[in-house]
Amino acid sequence: MVTIFILVFLAALMLNLWLMLSMDYHRNFERYHDRLHAQHVTLVVDDDSEEMHDFLTRELGKNQQTNEFDLGDALNMPGSFLYNGGEMNHDFVISEKEEALSRSIGRVEITEEGEGKSGVYLPLLYQSEDIRIGKTIDITIAGNKIPYKVCGFFNSIMVGSHNCAMTEIILTDDKYQELAKLEYAQNATMCCVRIHDKMESQNYEAWLKDALSGRYPDARILSNTYLLVRQSRYVAASICSGIISMMAFLVLLIALVVISSNIMNYIAENMKNLGSLKAIGYISRQLVNSLMLQFLGFSLLAAVVGTGGSYMMFPYVNAMLASQTGIPYQTRFLPLPLLLTFAVLCGAVAVVVCLSSRRMKRVEPMVALRQGIQTHNFKRNHIPLAKSRVPLNAALALKTTFSGMKQNIIIGITMLVLSLVVVFSGVLIENMLVDSEPMVNLIVGETSDSCINVNLGKEEEFCEEMDKDARVENYYIYHYENVIHEGGLELLAMMCDDFSKTSNQDVVFEGRAPKFDNEIVIAAKYAKEQGLDIGDEMSIIAGGNEEKYMISGFTQISNQLGKDCLLTREGYERIGELQNVSYYLNFRDNVDIDKFNEEVKEMFGNEVNATINARATVKSGVSVYISIMTIIVTGILIMSVIVIAFVLYLLVRTMLNRKKQEYGILKAFGFTTRQLVLQTALSFMPAVVLSTVVGIAGNCAIINPLIALFLSGVGVVKCSFAIPVGLITVSGAGLVLLAFAIACLLSVRIKKIVPKELLSGD
């Protein structure tokens, strides 16, 4: 009973947690969005002239969708600062404090504020060990390090984190003026628009950018939309709630198996009582109902305690996730998830009780009274001792194994599930914790050591230098530009001179990478939404020109959450004109990336727009995911130990009850407790070993599609993670050993069986 209580408790806890996360956590975004009267489309353009303001006012006024808008001044430049041991590289939109607080649309709110009157306010998200009120951080803007004192943190719903396409930073008035004078950053106009139908935000954004770039083709534009931000800020929460739901259903499944086996046991042991109750006139339904009431009441109690527990747990989960969402969340009482949890649990328990007590109906009073369960078993002698060469203990264990097919099946299923867990953790560890590149490649598509952006005029010179430099292993164009799909949305086009040079060859998972200037590869998610297939043609617009391209393949990179496409450089140049171009560089071992970047900067001066230490950037971006994954992997492993222990406990208990007499007889004939414990534990092993081997082999085959399914929310369609065979084999062996050890431990109760109980009482 304690077992059931704990299991139902855990199931209720996780179920409620999952429902709370999936039903309310996202809604938190809407609440803040409404409260801060935030924009649906943000646009930052590097031009703060009157002319630009007029143009925007005129254009926005023309569109029926526009509800209200706000134009403000800001500074705009890519920059970086140290965060979580890595470098946080992003497009910074720097605004003045009073301006940011008093915007009519999309104002920020200060969540925490120190004494300082002169310094910087950062998004809530970046609050960490090193970034705290009173400390000083160095913010690099256009290659210039500027120290700022951290005065506080703020919450901005649309531009408050690195997954919003731009990050807002707020400076106090004095610091703002200072920076503006230094002219490191461009003066920009920040345009926040609220529209009537927020679901249309992406189309609206595409329209606005198209209009703007048609009039000002050279302007640097940053933008984001309500839908994009809402989705990107909750990626981790979605993954987390997915995992919790998986675990919740796993635990629930185990609880149901335990309940069902309890009932079966109860019926088997009380066959005579049940028979006599029936004999005096009870009907099956009454007997089932009494069981039902007992288990339902019990599960309900456990569920109440469990949901209570989930409210205690929620703040911790929230703290973990807040580092990714960057939006504060107040735990509140949510009646709907609570009711759903109760309904699911009670319903499942009721169904299981009904199903497993069906057998009660088949209890014939006379048969039950006479001898309990009828056994017409003509067994096959699987291991005749006279012939087999197996050692005695193993032979007896095998006999037990063959006689308990039901138990073998239960073990088999458990171990199959657990081996999935092992494989999953193994893959996560290998591809995320040990080496995060595969995971990053999956999401971002391509990583390199350094990324350098040069103006077109100096491109040839740059290439010559790179060819000469012994430190550079290879380099290739890897440049992003925004393009618009005619009749669709704005896409982020990634272009490369030759896709065969890239280090991640799995970017295009179906079809092939573009080879000719009339070919394009688009994100599978977008293709599905738009009903496009390989071989179809689509029109792409950039800089006012339009050309047709043929889709030659699908990709799953999601720099823009699935609104991505790949073009060859020539392909882009058919419609757009490049001002500058970004190169990805990979170095030989032991090259100091920062130093190399410095050298390039010195060599080319202003012709180089940006040098980014891509390694460091990725490291900081991924660190949050890694910490979440570490927790998840640990949780999963602990879960699997608990599960295996529970299942074995159950089986050993049943077996000891069933075979008590047999153990007594064997003891009488001189078997020692140690031998019998060994036999019991060994009898589980064939099923354990077989299902673990099959499970691991099978799961290794399906783990990649499974993870892809898991991550389909972020646009992943196909995964090709390396499977760490060694690690998984070792953990599989560990799992088997663990099962053996637990079975041994649990069956030590055999010691209590004494043979003298066999002798007829005096």
Added chain:
Amino acid sequence: MRRYVFRITVFLILAAEIAALIVYANQVSDNGQDNVLVNETVQSVCNDWEDMESHENQTGLDYVLLDHDGTVVFRTREGLSESIHAAIAHRDTILDIEIDGKTVGKIILYNDSLARVQAQRKRTILLLAAAIFLQCGICLGYSIYLDYAIIRPFQKLKGFAMRIAGGNFDIPLTMDRQNLFGAFTESFDIMRFELKKAQIAEAKANADKKELVARLSHDIKTPVASIKAASELGAACTDDEKIRNNYIQISHKADQINILVTNLFTSALEELHELTVVPADMESTELGELLENADYLHYAALPDIPDCLLYADRLRLQQVFDNIFANSYKYANTKIDIAVFREEKALRVVIEDYGGGVGAEELPLLKEKFKRAGNAKEIEGAGLGLYISDCFMKEMHGELGIANGSNGLKVVVRIALSGS
């Protein structure tokens, strides 16, 4: 179980066949050209147009290149359509080759859909044939199994049934665990076994009944006593001589019954009177505790006590030891030796002090009621202790002996062993 497996397998195969046929019937064979491949071909041709000598097929598609005069510039193999006319007749794909916006020639991509359709048809037929073959195999296997498992055993069983109908129960039913009648034959045997068990149970019930009657006789005593009382009262109250005689007669008979019943239970009644000392089984290991309790001044060292089961009243035995040690404290006040020996039927505990003992003539008197030794003059006491201890020991089938040892008074407590 096997039947289910069979049915399900046959059903599944059938379902798969039907599904395969439906899919085949509804299949829209994919005759379309691969756009991407075509694009690649065209692009590669454009690149090589100036120098067709070095052109190589990049894609595996079959095609023919014509210049604007209609002459063949390049072909991947023989047997393709080599003019626009032939290409149209064969439903081939015809595309222009454009370089810098000018059409310089045409490419004819060969239509291979017929070959593809044929290959597909062949595959489907083969697959279906294999499935049907498998199905037949399974049906055949199952019919053989049915013959072996049901029909033949059934024929065998017919003979048995005839013999049983004739009353011949001696010949056993050979049980074959492989066939479906195994369970049935076993049920037969269970039935026979159950009948036998019922017989035994009945015999036991009879024996129990007899015992019950015997027990009931005890309960008869109470009503008999009432009858006697009632009859005596009747005799006293009546004046009629005849009726009184009847009453007296009844009373006498009641007495007689009472005596008869009483005789049966005298032994049990006797036990009721012995309430003072209730000896019971006691483990000798408990003796140490008793001695330690009695020797509260710790004058004695605890001896080794051999394992055995004693017959004694724990409480009374404690009193005996208390008395012995108290006496020694009172009269001798020296160290005390204890020794324990096991005898055939008793455990002998010898307790001796260093007080010099008593006069030899006084020894026999010590256990008498109210008798005290000569050295007890100044010491208060009633002279009952050893008397009572002696009584206790006798009640426990033991013995209390007093003698003068080499150093002082020696008390020997013999505790009976249980079961002797």
Added chain:
Amino acid sequence: MKKVLLQTDKLSKSFSSGGNLQHVLKNIDLQLYAGDFTVIMGASGAGKSTLLYALSGMDTPTLGTITFGEKNISDLNSDRLAMFRREHCGFVFQQIYLIDGMSVMDNVLAAGLLVNKDKKSLVRRAEELFQAVGISGETQKKFPTQISGGEAQRVGIVRALINEPQILFADEPTGALNSKTGADVLDTLTAFNEQGQSVVMVTHDMRSARRGNRILYLKDGAILGECDLGKYVHDDRARHEKLSKFLNEMGW
């Protein structure tokens, strides 16, 4: 003078039930001799079975010692006792207790393989014993639920004897059988005894008791008396009367 196989010294056994200490065996001094067919009789609750399992090393005595041959077995731990039992003692139970999940042969071999690692000679011995008790080769392959009670008990005897124990302990071996099959089982035991096998049997059935050459009568946990009947002879009236007289004296 017969060789003493097993000897007890003031053997006592107590149980505590519900806080009450119950002494079931009291200071039993007993010698068992090689080649004897010793029968322990007594009323229900006299402690017959308790004595049997104390003697056979199924349980440890509360007080006193048991010396089996030269070895004191009264203070061995349960695993040591198990190892002792497998070599020196054989058991036949009232409820027979064959293991349902194993064939008849395997039931015997499971016990035998504990001691004898030489499978060939073991199987040979098992087959000899089966033959001696009249269990056919066909029956050896069956499972316990498929054979009759009498057969099962004879299998039980084979299992008990497979390791050539010094003493065969039998606890009401005919208790669960009808008189015909019971007699068969008793015949089997007698036959083995005549070949020199020492047997100790607990029973409260006169017919079974008649088979012994030495009858011990147990009452209230102590040996009340014993009777030497001499060698078993079938249908010997004098022997029968001697036993009846002895049991009468004992208050049977």
